[in-house]
Amino acid sequence: MSKIPKVQIKEQKLKTKRRSEDKFAYRTVVISTVLSLIFFVVSLLFNTAIFSFFANINLIFDILDISIKVVSILLFFLFMMISLGNYKEMTGKPLDWKEVLLLFILSLGQALLNYIVFFFTFIGLLLILIYLYLVQES
Amino acid sequence: MKKISYSILSAIILLNLLLVSSLFIINSYAAAEEIDAEFGDPPKIDGDIDDSVNEWKNANKIHINLTDLPIDLWVMQDDSELFISVQVDLEFSAHNSTEFIALLISNSSSENQEDFIDAKIVQFSDIQTNKFVYLDYEINNSLFLNDTYSHGEGAGKLDGKVSVYEFSIPIKQPLADGYEEDAFLEYEKSYALNITYGKTPSYPDGIIKSEIVLIYIFEPSVPEPLYFDVILIVLVLVVFSIVGVLSGYYIYKIFKLKEKMERLRS
Secondary structure, rough: OOOOOOHHHHHHHHHHHHHHHHHHHHHHHHHHHHHHHHHHHHHHHHHOOOOOOOOOOOOHHHHHHHHHHHHHHHHHHHHHHHHHHHHHHOOOOOOOOOHHHHHHHHHHOOOOOHHHHHHHHHHHHHHHHHHHHHHOOO | OHHHHHHHHHHHHHHHHHHHHHHOOOOOOOOOOOEEOEEEEOOOOOOOOOOOHHOOOOEEEEEEEEEOOOEEEEEOOOOOOEEEEEEEEOOOOOOOOOOOEEEEEEEEOEEEHEEEEEEEEEEEEEEHHHHEEEEEEEEEEOEEEOOOOOOOEEEEEEOOOEEEEEEEEEEEEEEEEEEHOOOOHHHHEEEEOOOOOOOOOOOOOOOOEEEEEEEEOOOOOOOOOOOHHHHHHHHHHHHHHHHHHHHHHHHHHHHHHHHHHHHHHO
């Protein structure tokens, strides 16, 4: 016969579960941030033309160049949104629309030097926003 | 009687004035046609006009007569060279085996004979087999002297019944390596060119037909700074900087959150 009351065991279990959830959420924040920063660096290198291996060779390389630029910005935005969302959840505050708008502008701003990249990035960002809005818990 | 005397006196004075004024008229040729050298991609000087790569596309194309010989004259330039193409359309049998086109270049827009100081010649040695030589001569008192250093390029080719001649002449060449033997072409100036045609490789005796034209050389336009592009570059750099700074702050906040979590656990 256990001397520890059942309520206490339940509380301990809940506490352990919450701790492991927090740990998981924190890990998600860290991993998402690292990934978003990696894509930010890729975006910086390609969108500011520091790296321009693929530009002005032929059409295929141009498409590759544009794809890298667009995808790097979109993945930066996606992972940063995940990271921010989890961070806010951990601090107990909801993700503000102003923060989302700022991230949207800062992501789109990376594509200002190329109007094709700008166009596709804009479309991609809108699609991600719509997707995240639809999948969020009500 | 008095009236007749006045009339005779007036006529004598008028005649005198006419004679005296004629002394001030410089003996010169009729004003030559001025052609603007349009900017275009430099053609390959090989005597062949390659339409597939739009060679000579931007050239100023005119039709003139060398005395009684009709030719097509194309004039073009880039930042460092003047390009001239002469096309002589004759019956195949009328082309002489050793025909040539010589460009006699004046050191200014002056059309006086003594001002033509430079000659660029494409001389066929056998037009049927397209054998030619490019010659660069200095003209000194109507004497054609071979340049120590040949400058520019020239080529010729018989294409059907049209003999095509192509020349490239340096603009603003440096004052070294025998360039003093050439006409010094500068921007924003007109130069007289005597386009000559001959059948025997003897200069100037072999020249049988000619025509003087004026060619105006433009200064290359300096591309205007694109302020819009500069603004965009600055904006992009600002955006990347802001993201960088905010990311740094965010990472700091994440570490702070970890510390907070550990404090709550303990």
